Amino acid sequence: MIAEAALILIALSVAVCVIRLAIGPTLPDRVVALDLAVTLCVGAIALLCLKAGRPTMLVVGIVLALIMFLGTAAFAQYIERRARR
Amino acid sequence: MNSLVLRTAARFLLPLLLVFSVVLLLQGHNEPGGGFVGGLVSASAFTLYAVAFGRDAALRAVGINLQVLAGLGVTIAILSGVPALVLSEPFLTGHWATVPIPGIGDVKIGTPLLFDIGVYCTVWGVALIMVLNLAEE
Numbered sequence: 001m002i003a004e005a006a007l008i009l010i011a012l013s014v015a016v017c018v019i020r021l022a023i024g025p026t027l028p029d030r031v032v033a034l035d036l037a038v039t040l041c042v043g044a045i046a047l048l049c050l051k052a053g054r055p056t057m058l059v060v061g062i063v064l065a066l067i068m069f070l071g072t073a074a075f076a077q078y079i080e081r082r083a084r085r
Numbered sequence: 086m087n088s089l090v091l092r093t094a095a096r097f098l099l100p101l102l103l104v105f106s107v108v109l110l111l112q113g114h115n116e117p118g119g120g121f122v123g124g125l126v127s128a129s130a131f132t133l134y135a136v137a138f139g140r141d142a143a144l145r146a147v148g149i150n151l152q153v154l155a156g157l158g159v160t161i162a163i164l165s166g167v168p169a170l171v172l173s174e175p176f177l178t179g180h181w182a183t184v185p186i187p188g189i190g191d192v193k194i195g196t197p198l199l200f201d202i203g204v205y206c207t208v209w210g211v212a213l214i215m216v217l218n219l220a221e222e
Contacts, residue, residue: 056116059108063126066102070133073091077136 003051010044031075038068088137095137099146102130110205111198120201124208132216140217147213155210162203165196 017040020033045061106127113119135143147154169178181195 059105059112060117063102063105063109066098066105067126067129069094069098070129070136073133073136 003047007044007047007051010040010047014040014044027075027079031072031079034075035068035072038064038071042068091137095133099130099134102133103127106130106205110201113201114197120204121208123201124205125212127205127209128212128216131213132220135217135220140220143213143217151210151214151217153210155207155214158203158206158208158210160203161206162200165199165203168196 014037017033017037021030021037024030024033042061042065045057045064049055049057049061106123109118109126110120110123111118113123131143131147134146144151166177168180170176172178172180177196177200179195179197181193183191184194186192
């Protein structure tokens with residue numbers, strides 16, 4: 001029951017992130033929105049594991065959380081390089 | 086990029102991601118994971134290192150020529166099919182052996198694992214070649 005409620009809240013948060021991703025006036029806004037959406041996805045994966053009662057997918061969440069950092073760092077590098085020109 | 090936070094984080098994340106890529110490789114036969122995903126994770130670990138320290142530092146961290154790594158992977162994958170040929174079965178038929186390892190227990194080791202290790206090395210090398218060449222500008 002609590003897991004379902006949390007999943008609904010996470011879905012709403014992802015929807016808000018997608019809105020920011022679509023209208024975000026600047027590129028950094030969009031990058032932060034994407035970063036937050038992936039973090040919420042990790043939470044959703046953990047909740048789905050809880051609901052299914054099996055820890056098999058938890059590794060996916062852990063790897064996603066570690067890789068997400070790479071995407072944000074690469075975007076930051078791209079923005080920095082673009083600003084220099 | 087010249088950021089102390091990124092450099093420190095990359096230095097911690099590289100070994101962590103490599104450990105997880107091996108975990109994905111080893112659990113791949115029965116659970117989510119496998120050689121392909123493990124290779125991608127380890128390639129992204131070195132991509133992160135390249136973003137933080139530069140392309141040449143990442144190449145030095147890998148320690149082996151990437152093209153040699155990819156070729157080695159394909160060779161290992163092909164060799165994993167040879168035992169079946171020797172036993173006059175179809176190529177790449179899986180063979181398993183249970184090896185007792187002290188402290189861990191009985192571990193099943195077979196040719197599919199060898200094939201996965203080959204895929205791991207190939208994906209690792211090829212993905213890293215592509216990403217680092219794109220990052221070169």
